[in-house]
Amino acid sequence: MIRSRLKKQPSGKISRRELLVDGLAAVGIGTTGALLRNYLHERSRKARVFIAKAGSYEADLISPIADGLRSLGIGPAQVRGKRILLKPNFVETQRGTIHICTRPEVVFAAVEVFRRLGAATVLIGEGPGHCRDTDRVLDEAQMAEALVENKTPFVDLNNDDLVVRPNAGGRSGLATLTLPATAAQADWIVSMPKMKTHHWVGVTLSMKNLFGLMPGIVYGWPKNVFHWAGIEQAILDIHATVKPQLAIIDGIVGMEGDGPIVGTPKHAGVLVMGQDLAAADATAARIMGIDPLKVTYLRSAPGGPGAIAAQNILQRGETIAAVRTDFQLLDAIPAHLGLRLAQSL
Amino acid sequence: MALTDTNEKSQLGLLEERFVEGVGFPNRPGGGFRPDATSWAILALEAAGSASGVAGKARRLLANAQSEDGRVCVSPQHPDACWPTPLAALAWHGAPEFDQPRDKAIRFLLEFDQLGVLDGPQTGESHDVTIRGWPWIAKTHPWVEPTAYVLLALRVCGRGSHSRTQDAVRLLMDRQLANGGWNVGTTVTFGKQMWPTPEASGLGLQALAGLVPKPAVQRSIEYLRSQLPTLNAPMSLAWAILGLHAWQETLDQPHERILQVLASQEQLGPYDTFSLGLLLLAWHCDTGLVRHLEDKRQAAK
Numbered sequence: 001m002i003r004s005r006l007k008k009q010p011s012g013k014i015s016r017r018e019l020l021v022d023g024l025a026a027v028g029i030g031t032t033g034a035l036l037r038n039y040l041h042e043r044s045r046k047a048r049v050f051i052a053k054a055g056s057y058e059a060d061l062i063s064p065i066a067d068g069l070r071s072l073g074i075g076p077a078q079v080r081g082k083r084i085l086l087k088p089n090f091v092e093t094q095r096g097t098i099h100i101c102t103r104p105e106v107v108f109a110a111v112e113v114f115r116r117l118g119a120a121t122v123l124i125g126e127g128p129g130h131c132r133d134t135d136r137v138l139d140e141a142q143m144a145e146a147l148v149e150n151k152t153p154f155v156d157l158n159n160d161d162l163v164v165r166p167n168a169g170g171r172s173g174l175a176t177l178t179l180p181a182t183a184a185q186a187d188w189i190v191s192m193p194k195m196k197t198h199h200w201v202g203v204t205l206s207m208k209n210l211f212g213l214m215p216g217i218v219y220g221w222p223k224n225v226f227h228w229a230g231i232e233q234a235i236l237d238i239h240a241t242v243k244p245q246l247a248i249i250d251g252i253v254g255m256e257g258d259g260p261i262v263g264t265p266k267h268a269g270v271l272v273m274g275q276d277l278a279a280a281d282a283t284a285a286r287i288m289g290i291d292p293l294k295v296t297y298l299r300s301a302p303g304g305p306g307a308i309a310a311q312n313i314l315q316r317g318e319t320i321a322a323v324r325t326d327f328q329l330l331d332a333i334p335a336h337l338g339l340r341l342a343q344s345l
Numbered sequence: 346m347a348l349t350d351t352n353e354k355s356q357l358g359l360l361e362e363r364f365v366e367g368v369g370f371p372n373r374p375g376g377g378f379r380p381d382a383t384s385w386a387i388l389a390l391e392a393a394g395s396a397s398g399v400a401g402k403a404r405r406l407l408a409n410a411q412s413e414d415g416r417v418c419v420s421p422q423h424p425d426a427c428w429p430t431p432l433a434a435l436a437w438h439g440a441p442e443f444d445q446p447r448d449k450a451i452r453f454l455l456e457f458d459q460l461g462v463l464d465g466p467q468t469g470e471s472h473d474v475t476i477r478g479w480p481w482i483a484k485t486h487p488w489v490e491p492t493a494y495v496l497l498a499l500r501v502c503g504r505g506s507h508s509r510t511q512d513a514v515r516l517l518m519d520r521q522l523a524n525g526g527w528n529v530g531t532t533v534t535f536g537k538q539m540w541p542t543p544e545a546s547g548l549g550l551q552a553l554a555g556l557v558p559k560p561a562v563q564r565s566i567e568y569l570r571s572q573l574p575t576l577n578a579p580m581s582l583a584w585a586i587l588g589l590h591a592w593q594e595t596l597d598q599p600h601e602r603i604l605q606v607l608a609s610q611e612q613l614g615p616y617d618t619f620s621l622g623l624l625l626l627a628w629h630c631d632t633g634l635v636r637h638l639e640d641k642r643q644a645a646k
Contacts (some may be wrong), residue, residue, distance in 0.1 A: 133544040136578035220481030264539045
């Protein structure tokens with residue numbers, strides 16, 4: 001297989017060999033050209049996911065996010081003039097912890113990257129799932145003053161005006177989904193989750209993070225309507241309806257064990273980015289030593305299991321093997337059973 | 346002490362200015378009508394002695410939003426999102442011309458049975474899932490905060506001895522965390538105790554004040570007292586003060602804390618209407634919300 005012979009570049013940039021292959025295919029020389037065209041067609045169907053090493057929150061995080069977006073083919077042409085909504089995970093806070101919520105350092109690095117790319121507006125929005133008091137959550141997550149310093153607007157998505165949309169997923173039985181007006185008006189929604197295990201669905205990453213986009217005034221605290229509708233089905237429905245454009249996963253310090261709230265910190269030292277959220281989550285899961293094909297909602301995401309198979313994702317930046325850090329799974333939690341990824345994968 | 350902000354404009358005036366004629370109160374300036382924000386604003390305006398007439402107009406608009414069966418929903422498109430109903434009942438209480446919508450709301454709450462109550466213990470959960478409290482959203486599980494809202498409404502509106510009131514008390518006591526306090530309503534998951542939140546703990550204490558012996562909630566009082574110095578957010582601070590005052594706890598300069606948090610708006614921007622309303626209530630109700638409303642009712646007789 002041609003792809004297996006390609007060398008991965010640590011920076012995530014396309015290699016000279018890849019450029020040569022692309023060039024040959026473009027001119028279409030004989031049989032080789034046909035083979036290469038097939039190869040390129042196959043590759044174009046594959047999702048790209050970028051993995052960046054980031055040792056700590058004190059490190060430069062703007063560069064790896066900028067590199068990642070560039071590697072994913074996102075530049076000024078894609079971003080200029082757009083209204084960007086960044087959706088971190090502030091489900092619940094405990095003052096002084098760094099493993100529950102997406103860290104402000106990651107969020108504001110993304111703000112800066114999108115501003116440099118010419119976004120018309122960069123907003124941050126969240127609807128905390130377990131806390132009625134969003135102001136307290138922002139204070140405890142060290143976001144309140146940072147929002148002022150960075151002159152970045154924040155929208156409490158739990159309490160925004162409402163827009164009703166048909167459920168584009170059709171998995172949960174909910175006929176419609178109600179979105180916060182800010183999300184409905186955004187050109188791009190960027191899901192920015194924390195890399196965590198989850199005691200009901202195995203892992204919570206960029207797709208599950210979309211629960212926090214949905215307004216608490218309509219879905220409750222927690223967003224219990226989705227629990228009754230089926231958590232996995234609801235994840236897929238929200239993803240299909242919201243149509244997020246990008247995932248930036250904070251895996252610098254994640255959570256293992258009994259996530260998403262009372263688990264323990266786990267340093268993985270990575271940021272994971274991708275425009276196909278299921279592929280980005282599948283890669284993040286593999287980094288966590290979790291087999292995404294065993295996670296029901298990832299296996300059922302658009303494209304089916306094949307779309308998140310390792311051979312069908314173009315990994316950029318670091319390799320999974322280079323950064324794999326197995327997150328603890330608990331025998332007492334049924335959703336964790338059988339999730340461990342084989343060591344050779 | 347006068348409740349003024351740094352611009353010397355009263356917080357009461359700022360709250361009144363949020364009212365939109367023919368609409369009611371939005372939660373944020375420029376937003377649409379919110380029955381919960383309108384209810385808290387009415388209660389706050391009354392507590393602060395507003396003479397503007399806004400509370401009366403807001404009560405009328407709140408009544409216009411009531412459904413035939415008595416529920417008050419977040420929006421007409423979301424009939425299951427009926428959690429503002431007890432707040433509306435509190436807002437109508439004490440205004441005789443609104444006894445009818447109030448009584449309809451109370452009847453709706455007492456007869457409410459659209460619950461996702463489970464038959465027995467669930468994997469990983471430790472609380473009693475069979476207790477019939479109230480949910481945020483119809484057809485889902487009962488939770489701490491909406492149940493506490495209903496308990497407040499039932500006792501203030503004279504239904505303190507109803508069996509459903511006892512259901513509310515049972516649920517809140519069942520969901521109290523072993524180390525004190527409440528959260529949304531999850532106590533232990535897969536053997537690990539979950540954490541309390543100040544806003545749910547203050548509300549829980551306020552709702553239960555006088556209904557259970559003080560030792561039964563002593564740990565929650567201690568938890569909330571320990572949190573009070575760290576609270577910078579309006580809703581949490583307001584519920585902490587209301588909940589502790591409801592149990593006759595003496596607090597260190599609560600008015601100064603409220604002023605500090607109000608002043609933060611200059612840096613952080615304006616607070617939500619419901620948060621402003623709650624802060625005003627915390628300022629004025631120095632024996633807690635229930636006692637304040639009961640005293641008002643006695644005074645009106």
